[in-house]
Amino acid sequence: MTGYDAVLFDNDGVLVDPPPTETQIRAARAAFESVGVDDPAREHVTGVVSGVTVDFLHEICATYDLDPQTFWTARERHDERSQLDEFRNGTRNRYDDVAAVTDLEVPCGVVSNNHHSTVEFVLDHFGLAGSFDTYYGREMTIESLELKKPNTHYLERGLADLGVGAESALYVGDSESDVIAAERAGLDSVFVRRSHCRDRDLEATPTHEVTSLHEVTRLVCD
Missing domain, CATH: 3.40.50.1000 (HAD superfamily/HAD-like)
Structure with a gap:
């Protein structure tokens, strides 16, 4: 048609x-650090960047004894900030x-x-x-x-x-x-x-x- x-x-x-993967990775690491996790497993960092499900998010948070809502709020804010910064500076x-x-x-x-x-x-x-x-x-x-x-x-x-x-x-x-x-x-x-x-x-x-x-x-x- x-x-x-x-x-x-x-x-x-x-x-x-599209957002560069490395930018999303940095934002995810910053989110972990903001809730007290300084050395998250790489699979957990990449997991919250791409294709994360509700069940996997809860699994990740249980690993570090994090409140899922608190961590996800941090993740979303750091991710959004990284994107807006790149639009403002012309990277994207x-x-x-x-x-x-x-x-x-x-x-x-x-x-x-x-x-x-x-x-x-x-x-x-x-x-x-x-x-x-x-x-x-x-x-x-x-x-x-x-x-x-x-x-x-x-x-x-x-x-x-x-x-x-x-x-x-x-x-x-x-x-x-x-x-x-x-x-x-x-x-x-x-x-x-x-x-x-x-x-x-x-x-x-x-x-x-x-x-x-x-x-x-x-x-x-x-």
């Missing part, structure tokens, strides 16, 4: 550079081709696994707030981990805000979880092969694959 009535976009890796930037989708004549939104407050900052910092009718990131809570993509929760909230059915909407992402979430929610999907995911093998099959957001514009307008 081409020609859509609404488009939802992922944030990191689609609109802006918006992609040049974002300009191609800022004037689409259909309702648009952003749905991200990143913090809602970080998405809000990005849209304001890069002058994109007026280009999107709604946006969702996850709350800084342990419970929000259950709602991350490929869960369809935030996609469905975005569609409801735009007042458009899933069958005529498109979700643009850069990960397999984006493709799966779109499929589960009933949307067509676009996988953007940026430099960080150009050679990634996908088990899920996106509706479309592109290398630039200029191609997304053509999909929407055809």
Whole structure:
């Protein structure tokens, strides 16, 4: 299908550079240190950076006799601060081709696994707030981990805000979880092969694959 009535976009890796792994690792170590753990196991540091589940978080915290809520609050604040610092100092930037989708004549939104407050900052910092009718990131809570993509929760909230059915909407992402979430929610999907995911093998099959957001514009307008 081409020609859509609404488009939802992922944030990191689609609109802006994804966070460098080393930055996330430093932020996670800082979070551990802030709650009194000076030498956490590497697998626990990497675990809270990528793909952490509620059960694994509780397992990690039990290892160091930490209150999960206290530690997770520290982790989220250090992670957010590290991201905002990199946007402010220019380490991370918006992609040049974002300009191609800022004037689409259909309702648009952003749905991200990143913090809602970080998405809000990005849209304001890069002058994109007026280009999107709604946006969702996850709350800084342990419970929000259950709602991350490929869960369809935030996609469905975005569609409801735009007042458009899933069958005529498109979700643009850069990960397999984006493709799966779109499929589960009933949307067509676009996988953007940026430099960080150009050679990634996908088990899920996106509706479309592109290398630039200029191609997304053509999909929407055809």
